Amino acid sequence: xxxVCVFTIALACATLxxxxxxxxxxxxxxxxxxxxxTWSTIRDQYWDPTFGGVNWSSVHDEFRPRIERAATMPETRxxxxxxxxxxxxxxxxxxxxxxxxxxxxxxxAGGSGTTGIDVxxxxxxxxxxxxEEGSPAAAQGVRPGWELLSVDGTELAPRLQKVAxxxxxxxxxxxxxxxxxxxxxxxxEGSVARVQFRDGGGAVVRKEIGxxxxxxxxxxxxxxxxxxxxxxxxxxxxxxxxxxxxxFLDPARLMPEFGDAVHSCTACAGMIIDLRGNxxxxxLMAMGMAGWFIDKPDQRLGTMYTRQAPVKxxxxxxxxxxSGALAIVVDGTSASTSEVFAGGMKDLGRARIFGxxxxxxxxxxxxxxxxxxxxxxxxxxxxxxxxxxTLEGTGVIPDVEVKLTREALLSGHDPxxxxxxxxxxxxx
Amino acid sequence: xxxxxxxxRAVFLIGxxxxxxxxxxxxxxxxxxxxxxxxxxxxxGKAVYEKVHNEKATGTFEFVGKGVKGTLTSYRAEPNxxxxxxxxxxxxxxxxxxxxxxxxxxxxxxxxxxxEGEERAVSLRQATLREPILWRKLYKSAETAxxxxxxxxxxxxxxxxxxxxxxxxxxxxKKSNLMVKMTMTVVSxxxxxxxxxxxxxxxxxxxxxxxxxxxxxxxxxEFEITxxxxxxxxxxxxxxxxxxxxxxxxxxx
Numbered sequence: 001x002x003x004v005c006v007f008t009i010a011l012a013c014a015t016l017x018x019x020x021x022x023x024x025x026x027x028x029x030x031x032x033x034x035x036x037x038t039w040s041t042i043r044d045q046y047w048d049p050t051f052g053g054v055n056w057s058s059v060h061d062e063f064r065p066r067i068e069r070a071a072t073m074p075e076t077r078x079x080x081x082x083x084x085x086x087x088x089x090x091x092x093x094x095x096x097x098x099x100x101x102x103x104x105x106x107x108x109a110g111g112s113g114t115t116g117i118d119v120x121x122x123x124x125x126x127x128x129x130x131x132e133e134g135s136p137a138a139a140q141g142v143r144p145g146w147e148l149l150s151v152d153g154t155e156l157a158p159r160l161q162k163v164a165x166x167x168x169x170x171x172x173x174x175x176x177x178x179x180x181x182x183x184x185x186x187x188x189e190g191s192v193a194r195v196q197f198r199d200g201g202g203a204v205v206r207k208e209i210g211x212x213x214x215x216x217x218x219x220x221x222x223x224x225x226x227x228x229x230x231x232x233x234x235x236x237x238x239x240x241x242x243x244x245x246x247x248f249l250d251p252a253r254l255m256p257e258f259g260d261a262v263h264s265c266t267a268c269a270g271m272i273i274d275l276r277g278n279x280x281x282x283x284l285m286a287m288g289m290a291g292w293f294i295d296k297p298d299q300r301l302g303t304m305y306t307r308q309a310p311v312k313x314x315x316x317x318x319x320x321x322x323s324g325a326l327a328i329v330v331d332g333t334s335a336s337t338s339e340v341f342a343g344g345m346k347d348l349g350r351a352r353i354f355g356x357x358x359x360x361x362x363x364x365x366x367x368x369x370x371x372x373x374x375x376x377x378x379x380x381x382x383x384x385x386x387x388x389x390t391l392e393g394t395g396v397i398p399d400v401e402v403k404l405t406r407e408a409l410l411s412g413h414d415p416x417x418x419x420x421x422x423x424x425x426x427x428x
Numbered sequence: 429x430x431x432x433x434x435x436x437r438a439v440f441l442i443g444x445x446x447x448x449x450x451x452x453x454x455x456x457x458x459x460x461x462x463x464x465x466x467x468x469x470x471x472x473g474k475a476v477y478e479k480v481h482n483e484k485a486t487g488t489f490e491f492v493g494k495g496v497k498g499t500l501t502s503y504r505a506e507p508n509x510x511x512x513x514x515x516x517x518x519x520x521x522x523x524x525x526x527x528x529x530x531x532x533x534x535x536x537x538x539x540x541x542x543x544e545g546e547e548r549a550v551s552l553r554q555a556t557l558r559e560p561i562l563w564r565k566l567y568k569s570a571e572t573a574x575x576x577x578x579x580x581x582x583x584x585x586x587x588x589x590x591x592x593x594x595x596x597x598x599x600x601x602k603k604s605n606l607m608v609k610m611t612m613t614v615v616s617x618x619x620x621x622x623x624x625x626x627x628x629x630x631x632x633x634x635x636x637x638x639x640x641x642x643x644x645x646x647x648x649x650e651f652e653i654t655x656x657x658x659x660x661x662x663x664x665x666x667x668x669x670x671x672x673x674x675x676x677x678x679x680x681x
Contacts, residue, residue: 044648045648219518220517220518221496221518221519222491222494222495222496223494223495250518251518251519251520251536251537252518252519252520252536255520255536255537256536282537284535284537284538285537287537287538287539288535288536288537288538288539291538291539298617306647306648307648308621308622308646308647308648309619309620309621309622309647310619311618311619311621311647312617312618312619313618314538314541314617314618316538316539316540316541316617317539317678318539318540318674319677319678366494366649367494368493368494369493380647380648
């Protein structure tokens with residue numbers, strides 16, 4: 001299982017390989033340097049010195065001549081991605097320079113315009129799961145439960161079938177399926193998405209939906225591409241706190257807002273943290289957030305195993321700690337730090353997990369700039385949740401499995417959230 | 429071919445001789461206390477150290493090659509009070525300190541933590557002002573373990589065993605007698621992490637020579653601290669070493 005980046009890069013490589021300019025001698029030299037950097041970084045930093053049985057020296061000898069012969073950048077990237085794929089782990093990827101963006105600028109991330117639609121692929125169909133209030137999609141009357149049939153002339157069904165087949169046995173299947181639809185809906189701000197839906201009554205509806213700047217604030221962390229980060233907190237039925245956020249990033253803003261949301265609900269009957277669609281981010285934030293719910297010191301979410309030493313993901317209590325019922329809502333698009341948080345809180349017996357199996361892509365990773373301008377994302381460690389389970393490739397298994405259905409969405413319900421609310425009521 | 433092979437072997441043997449020459453038995457190793465006392469001498473002398481009652485250092489902090497940067501401000505006062513704050517761009521503040529009794533850390537990411545046991549002992553030791561002239565109080569033994577090259581320069585390797593905690597190894601340049609490297613296992617609540625610190629850019633400020641650049645390696649990551657300014661005997665804010673409210677809340681529990 002490779003990361004989303006590897007998947008999208010592989011797709012990009014497949015479609016762009018033809019007609020690419022050939023490399024100059026200088027580009028070839030930089031590509032070779034990048035190859036050596038990538039290979040030696042894995043050699044020196046991969047947590048398992050046996051590389052899971054892969055002969056890493058042989059991999060070098062096999063790929064170096066192929067990199068030397070590569071005629072285009074997509075071909076080079078494809079080969080380097082293939083090399084990383086030999087490890088068979090998530091969070092190893094070559095990120096093209098143009099995706100990576102201008103690292104020293106604070107410009108908006110290009111092509112991140114959104115229609116305001118969130119989707120999941122349910123029973124093979126791309127279904128609208130939410131429509132952001134005030135968004136172009138809301139203005140066009142798009143409703144949860146509608147099925148997306150095509151975007152900008154591209155039929156989604158064959159695309160979904162291909163992705164589903166490729167990842168038929170992977171826990172990351174839902175993540176990749178969702179991303180493949182969202183990637184079509186996303187585009188330059190100001191552009192228009194021409195979307196064909198099947199509405200609640202079964203009629204085919206065509207909409208032209210503008211793309212706007214995503215919600216939240218543009219956050220930058222090191223050499224990661226800038227991302228829009230949002231957090232939403234509200235009360236349900238006046239006595240249940242609800243917090244959702246899209247990434248474990250922008251800690252300078254997110255952590256205080258998360259803490260305020262918890263503290264504003266100290267008398268609440270329960271709290272729900274919605275991690276659906278959250279692909280992760282900074283692992284330390286999971287520990288920090290857990291501190292608002294755990295009052296016993298020296299508890300940990302899990303342990304990260306690096307080449308040098310094991311690192312405990314310790315939770316520091318942050319009094320006043322919320323001690324009421326805590327539900328965490330997840331699905332197959334909850335990945336990485338979301339899984340560290342949900343898995344650890346479940347193992348500690350502090351939270352009940354609702355929804356569907358998470359993505360099983362939980363390895364901590366770093367991103368290093370390569371000499372040729374691309375970037376290397378590489379996992380530096382293995383991670384075992386406090387209950388002794390590796391999350392990679394298995395994901396967090398919910399305590400209460402609840403699936404979204406088109407019917408429920410069309411009738412204005414979120415059965416996963418409803419199940420969490422009901423559980424909190426029974427705990428009163 | 430024979431000549432070439434013989435030459436290669438000769439070069440290899442010369443290399444071995446050069447290497448082993450550093451630890452020849454006939455070169456007597458100085459005692460650790462001589463090395464440590466000489467460090468005091470070359471960095472300003474005991475009398476100058478003794479005039480220092482507090483210090484403030486400011487500089488920058490950077491995770492090498494990750495694009496994560498920040499600023500650093502650190503205060504120390506006798507006998508062993510310390511407060512350090514690192515403000516990392518887009519992350520927030522990480523504070524670390526001790527009032528000489530309670531050692532703590534407070535991170536925007538991870539929250540508040542009171543250090544105990546070995547972790548506390550290391551913090552109190554590192555907070556000790558004028559530590560180069562107080563090593564006899566802080567460590568129960570110091571031994572010269574040999575000579576090793578650091579960046580091509582031969583250095584005395586000194587192993588110091590603290591009164592509490594794991595041994596530290598310090599490397600002193602044979603020529604200048606300045607410390608150029610240190611290795612130790614940092615004990616934290618997250619585990620025991622082997623670290624290596626390369627020390628460089630010694631500059632004189634206030635009559636004392638001190639390193640202005642340190643590059644730390646841990647868990648496959650590197651970060652660098654560059655000190656821009658060190659001031660001694662400043663007017664220290666009265667509450668500088670008071671425990672933050674988040675730490676006080678934990679102490680009360």
